[in-house]
Amino acid sequence: MWSHFVIPIKTLARKRVLRPEYFIRSLSSSKLNHCSNAELKDSDSVSIYGNNYLRDEYTNVTPHILSYVSRKLHSVKNHPLYLVKRRIMRYMYGSFLNRAGNPLFSVYDDLPPVVTVEQNFDSLLIPEDHPSRKKTDTYYLNADFLLRTHTSAHQKELIKSGLDHFVIIGDVYRRDEIDSKHYPVFHQCEAVRLLSPHEVCNFMPSNDEIKVFEKDVRKPEKQACHTLEAVKLMERDLKNCLVGLMKRLFGRDIEYKWTESYFPFTHPSWELEIFHNDDWIEILGCGIMEQEILNKGIGT
Secondary structure (H helix, E strand, O other), X not given: OOEEEEEEOXXXXXXXXXXXXXXXXXXXXXXXXXXXXXXXXXXXXXXXXXXXXXXXXXXXXXXXXXXXXXXXXXXXXOOHHXXXXXXXXXXXXXXXXXXXXXXXXXXXXXXXXXXXXXXXXXXXXXXXXXXXXXXXXXXXOOOOEEEOOOHHHHHHHHXXXXXXXXXXXXXXXXXXXXXXXXXXXXXXXXXXXXXXXXXXXXXXXOOOOOOOEOOOOOEOOEOOOEOHHHHHHHHHHHHHHHXXXXXXXXXXXXXXXXXXXXXXXXXXEEEEEEEEOOEEEEEEEEEEEOHHHXXXXXXX
């Protein structure tokens, strides 16, 4: 039971769950290996990696945006994004090991960017009236398919496959106005860690048993099904991990602060900001995964 954090990797060059386990992932798809680009094939369809998507009233993706789909800059050796990815993975591999001394987290960095509306929104409990669903915010291929707006779109499928520690790294697409901190195409690194109640108890100084689940009401500091004590243990572990990662990336003397936040798929949620060039910059969002997402992923 950890949470989940998401790092936008764009100006540089995990999510957790309250249940039993952690997860991070990176994956490659054979489907990506035999096509090199995407295009508006004709007036009736959009073609990406050899798959055709019929256009409809939702279609708003442009040839310019599609030209980015096959670039995979985070996998181009010695590219700044590739170097940042490698530094992040070295940190995760070195910080989380099993009893045999092997890395706990698996990495998925080649997942196709085309996802369904269910993957990108419904599976993450994003309300139907949420602004991110609008055509002004998201690049749609048609009413059923879109270019992912976050790597979280792959969470459910990875949990369902049995993964409990994984990292996802990939390109994401949003209809943002271009400025010094925003661009329609950028990259995210996401980690998920799932823990059993027994593993949560291991965070106690004396390994004392604590109650992890309860039937309560939802509060600002916790979900209805989680105990406050368990949430605080997970929060401490999550934040320690992320502060350590930020210091690895930006230096041990980096000035940072935590702020409370809101995401439809985590509760409680936080953002980590660092002080850079006389300004506070949001670096990542994280939180305790909504138990409903986890339950659906594992089929309970």
